[in-house]
Amino acid sequence: MxxxxxxxxxxxxxxxxxxxxxxxxxxxxxxxxxxxxxxxxxxxxxxxxxxxxxxxxxxxxxxxxxxxxxxxxxxxxxxxxxxxxxxxxxxxxxxxxxxxxxxxxxxxxxxxxxxxxxxxxxxxxxxxxxxxxxxxxxxxxxxxxxxxxxxxxxxxxxxxxxxxxxxxxxxLPSKPTELTNTAKMFLILILFYIISIIILYVTTLMYRKKGKLSKYIHGNILKN
Missing domain, CATH: 3.10.310.50 (Diaminopimelate Epimerase; Chain A, domain 1)
Structure with a gap:
């Protein structure tokens, strides 16, 4: 009641x-x-x-x-x-x-x-x-x-x-922070920069190896 x-x-x-x-x-x-x-x-x-x-x-x-x-x-x-x-x-x-x-x-x-x-x-x-x-x-x-x-x-x-x-x-748990367009562009530029450095490094190594190989071949030709 x-x-x-x-x-x-x-x-x-x-x-x-x-x-x-x-x-x-x-x-x-x-x-x-x-x-x-x-x-x-x-x-x-x-x-x-x-x-x-x-x-x-x-x-x-x-x-x-x-x-x-x-x-x-x-x-x-x-x-x-x-x-x-x-x-x-x-x-x-x-x-x-x-x-x-x-x-x-x-x-x-x-x-x-x-x-x-x-x-x-x-x-x-x-x-x-x-x-x-x-x-x-x-x-x-x-x-x-x-x-x-x-x-x-x-x-x-x-x-x-x-x-x-x-x-x-x-x-309470927060929403994951969404990147702004500026932040996304900045990350893309950093990624391109890192890729460019890697390509440059690999190219340099290949060039050096190619140079050493050319000298070796040239030296052998002169000896013969």
Whole structure:
């Protein structure tokens, strides 16, 4: 049995908006097809929401693994339903994991989605992740500690989220650096230079051997 309320700000995983299908319920920006952040109670300003979106985009642009890039979303929840026989800790974790699956975050072949959830009334920061997320890259306790330290020091949910996402980004594997056209041209020139040196060296050796052979033949002719 759940502790129900008429308060519209109390959510379960079914009533909380989906940023991929109803972005207008999640963020202040208008005319977008989807978002990776859901803040239905508008705890953040539009500028803060955009800054968090930008940090999430960095993860998708700069990190990768065998199933393309990493997918991370954020939910800022005012309050959740909690069963009478359930601890707040367990309720927060269950809510986050169910929301992660409902939103379908991640690449389907790898089951690698990550959802960061801040539940305001409980003061809890939860990291829900699919089974494909590698432990060596995402240490939940380390990220939680980082978030809470920033939040207690600044009092800002936005700053704590941005710095935690940035912290995660540094831990995740990076995309191989692609060479610029200038760098590629430079490498080609170096390769041509090395090949030219080798050809010159081989030609010189052949010329010297040919010269010695000519002298030897000429000497034998004179003797005869």
């Amino acid at each position: 759940k502790r129900y309320s008429n308060d519209e700000n109390i959510y379960d995983e079914n009533s909380f908006p989906d940023p991929f299908t109803h972005p207008e319920e999640c963020v202040l920006s208008l005319g977008i097809s989807h978002t990776w952040l859901c803040d239905p109670s508008r705890f953040l300003s539009i500028e803060q929401q955009i800054n968090i979106e930008a940090e999430l985009l960095k993860i998708r642009d700069t990190n990768f693994h065998k199933c393309s890039n990493n997918s991370v979303s954020v939910a800022i929840v005012p309050e959740i339903f909690v069963s009478k026989n359930e601890t707040y800790e367990n309720a927060a974790q269950q809510f986050s994991e169910k929301l992660l699956r409902k939103w379908g975050i991640g690449n389907s072949p790898c089951h690698d989605g990550i959802l960061l959830v801040y539940i305001k009334n409980l003061g809890k920061f939860v990291i829900a992740k699919r089974e494909g997320v590698e432990e060596k890259y995402i240490n939940e306790n380390e990220i939680k500690k980082h978030f809470m330290n920033i939040y207690f020091a600044s009092g800002s949910i936005s700053r704590a989220l941005i710095e935690s996402i940035s912290f995660m980004n540094k831990k």
